[in-house]
Amino acid sequence: MKYVLGVDLGTSAVKVLLVNQQGDVVQETSKSYPLIQEKSGYSEQNPEEWVEKTTEALAEIVSNFNGSVEDIEGISFSGQMHGLVLLDENNEVLRNAILWNDTRTTKQCQDIYELVGQEKLLEITKNPALEGFTLPKILWVKENEPEVFAKASVFLLPKDYLRYRITGKLHSEYSDAAGTLLLNVAEKSWSEEVCNLVGVPAKLCPPLVESFDCVGTLTSDYAGATGLSESTKVFAGGADNACGAVGSGILSEGKTLASIGTSGVILSYETQNDLDFEGKVHYFNHSQENAYYTMGVTLAAGYSLSWFKDVFASGESFESFVDGIDTVPVGSNGLMFTPYLVGERTPHADSVIRASFIGADASHTRKDFVRAVIEGITFSLNESIEIFRENGKKIDTIISIGGGAKNKTWLQIQADLFNAEIIKLKSEQGPGMGAAILAGFGAGWYSTLQECADKFTEPAEKFVPIAENVEKYQKLFGIYKQIYKQTKELNQQLVEFRL
Incomplete structure (x- = not known):
């Protein structure tokens, strides 16, 4: 029997599922981490917590796994949307991540409308400027922590940072990028027009891939820390809501x-x-x-x-x-x-x-x-x-x-x-199962994502009005x-x- 891992990086905890080819959840575990809320409206986390707790969870899964780790063919991710992780030229974290439920950026949302125009923003990004999205957070750092912004080389979303630490490769994917206000949603590309209008260098935006694309394998260090095989394929994954939909x-x-x-x-x-x-x-x-x-x-x-x-x-x-x-x-x-x-x-x-x-x-x-x-x-x-x-x-x-x-x-x-x-x-299981389905499809278990999802999901009860x-x-x-x-x-x- 072959297996995949679905990692759901949530706001309060990371949840990991080990799923077999029949769609059965063989093992699951969860590890929590704290929010940092220094002021009303502020919500941050230390990205290192995500890495540490995910590593602990994967190591626990492997320690309780009776088969060969070579049979765990892939791993994919679901992640909390909109969060901002800024990295320097050495890919080191510059500050705590600012999360989706942080509401300090009302001024920056208004700035976006003034710089881009509400109609043009909706035309390109399909979404209004809201405090939870990523671009207002980038502009807040630019305005309030200019020394941090000056050192920024790339921004990542939470699960993309976690995946970088597992593979050493920098990517984002379309479902999460769509929640930044920097993606041209229809054209599936970063919008240089929006970047130029708001004064954010386009080079801060990471390369884009599909959710089911294989972006690498585990680094030797990470394989050693978890007990997983270095040959385990790593798939890009998706935003938590996209993965919840898939799952x-x-x-x-x-x-x-x-x-x-x-x-x-x-x-x-x-x-x-x-x-x-x-x-x-x-x-x-x-x-x-x-x-x-x-x-x-x-x-x-x-x-x-x-x-x-x-x-x-x-x-x-x-x-x-x-x-x-x-x-x-x-x-x-x-x-x-x-x-x-x-x-x-x-x-x-x-x-x-x-x-x-x-x-x-x-x-x-x-x-x-x-x-x-x-x-x-x-x-x-x-x-x-x-x-x-x-x-x-x-x-x-x-x-x-x-x-x-x-x-x-x-x-x-x-x-x-x-x-x-x-x-x-x-x-x-929602988003975690969605991540596992993306890994199963990416690993070639089924010919379509729909076929994989049909195998992995099953109705249990109905409630009628x-x-x-x-x-x-x-x-x-x-x-x-x-x-x-x-x-x-x-x-x-x-x-x-x-x-």
Whole structure:
């Protein structure tokens, strides 16, 4: 039996899957690392942590592997998007990585619009200038840390830096590059025009490859550190959302994905490179060749639930924490939550807005609050679905993965609130499985990426909308959409009091 490794470099941990040719997860392990948050809105990590923890995880997999390491034919990666890693001429890291959920770059986003023009930016990059993207981070460093910027020789995205440390080769690939605001998405090339307009040398952009391309093998040092064979092929991999789509079989027209991790995503497959959503949702290159996907994002989806648990039920298991939410009626007994803990992205590109509980009274218990948080996350995701539907997309079946697929009550809430059939997969590995599929396809196990994904993914359960609940959620959704407008100014007034 042959095997591949799928490495998912997330925001809070790296997860590694060992997968065989039948698509079975033979082993899995996860290693966590911390966020560095020095100020409100700042979010960084030390890239060395990614390397150390991935090395530990791979070594653990190998130590528990009974076969020959030569049978582990390939390794590929999924990675958190948009993060900025700057390297000097010796490929040494110049500063901590600035992550996707860092919101310090509001000024730089405005600068991009002034230098490039909003219409031209959307024409070239298909996306608006938002704080989470990579280019605003580069401009922030240029403006605030000029001595660091002067030393920069190349920038990399998080998983691309990890792959560089494994292979010694510098590359990016299209699905992750599409989230930088420096890629011409339709032409699949770095935009020299955007680089010139914003004053970023085009030489900072690394060479581009396809997600399934083999970019090398392990260095002897890295093979020695992990126990893997030096002959293990290394494939480029993809952005976490692209890999989540691959790992969920979103590889043809009409397929839609709901992925609830730290952030939440509604993702829909596209074949065209010229659709116009006016920047309301993201428009990225897929990990499948010559394909694209559109995507709406809730910045603090699963993070809202984990935050609430950590603050009010620290040490309690997730299962115990959510126990009883099935007994709480639709609408959480008149309690509503907006998941704006770190700002919001879709449909409100707003780094200042913050979360709210609305309607709390003395009769509410903890389970009401837990269900309200879950409903609030789902309401936010439904705003993306609403945009897709308003633009003519038919969405009647959605594959749900991540934390939102681990609880049956939450899956039913998704079915009722989205008014669509929800499919839970047999394997909920998402981005890590997508990385493994890219490695399996790259290794030549199957003739197409679709064939590999079909083999590796399998539906387990379906959840059908309940008409009575659909009607109630449609009314509640109308109330939910009013909260942003009515709390926007209040949050702006509170900014000066934040740490």
